[in-house]
Amino acid sequence: MKNFMTVMPVSILRAALIAGVVAVAGAASIVRAQQTPPTPPPQTPQTPAPAAAAQEQQDPFKFQIDTPMLMILSIAPEGGADFEAAMAKVKEVLAKSDKPERKQQAAHWKVTKAEAQQGGNLMYMFALDQVVKDVTYSPFLILQEGGVPPADVKAIYDKIAPTIKGINILAYKTVVDMGSSGGH
Numbered sequence: 001m002k003n004f005m006t007v008m009p010v011s012i013l014r015a016a017l018i019a020g021v022v023a024v025a026g027a028a029s030i031v032r033a034q035q036t037p038p039t040p041p042p043q044t045p046q047t048p049a050p051a052a053a054a055q056e057q058q059d060p061f062k063f064q065i066d067t068p069m070l071m072i073l074s075i076a077p078e079g080g081a082d083f084e085a086a087m088a089k090v091k092e093v094l095a096k097s098d099k100p101e102r103k104q105q106a107a108h109w110k111v112t113k114a115e116a117q118q119g120g121n122l123m124y125m126f127a128l129d130q131v132v133k134d135v136t137y138s139p140f141l142i143l144q145e146g147g148v149p150p151a152d153v154k155a156i157y158d159k160i161a162p163t164i165k166g167i168n169i170l171a172y173k174t175v176v177d178m179g180s181s182g183g184h
Contacts, residue, residue, distance in 0.1 A: 063131050068172055071169050072166075073123070074166035079160055079162070086159075091106070094146075096146065105135060108131075109137070111127075112124070140157055143156065
């Protein structure tokens with residue numbers, strides 16, 4: 001298996017986050033990636049099935065491989081507390097879920113924070129030592145699935161999205177395990 005790195009432009013990842021909010025709020029149009037940070041479309045009563053299917057296909061937080069992943073999020077300092085509060089809420093939702101795939105996600109997902117800022121921004125890492133294939137890691141979709149009211153999910157999104165300065169997603173494999181007695 002080849003080692004690869006995926007670095008997605010912030011605009012695409014913001015659009016994916018918006019797609020989660022759109023699914024939660026029931027917006028009628030598909031959100032497309034833009035060069036400038038997009039804003040959520042107005043809410044409508046229902047999402048047509050084709051729009052929901054297209055959003056599902058575009059979720060960059062749903063992985064088709066089961067290799068370990070590392071997501072690095074660069075967050076403006078003013079967004080740190082809101083981001084951490086949102087992730088604590090995601091943890092609660094995962095803990096309450098009766099779905100085995102959500103339990104497996106929680107067991108292998110750590111959110112860490114770098115001690116030093118990079119470029120003036122806080123650096124958070126999602127360390128996924130075992131990925132649940134084809135299950136979203138989008139915090140907003142997880143909150144929605146966990147029964148958080150759509151207006152609350154949108155409020156969380158509205159606080160965090162403008163402070164996201166970058167997201168890098170990397171798949172990795174161990175080349176040498178310094179703690180094992182085997183060859184690699």
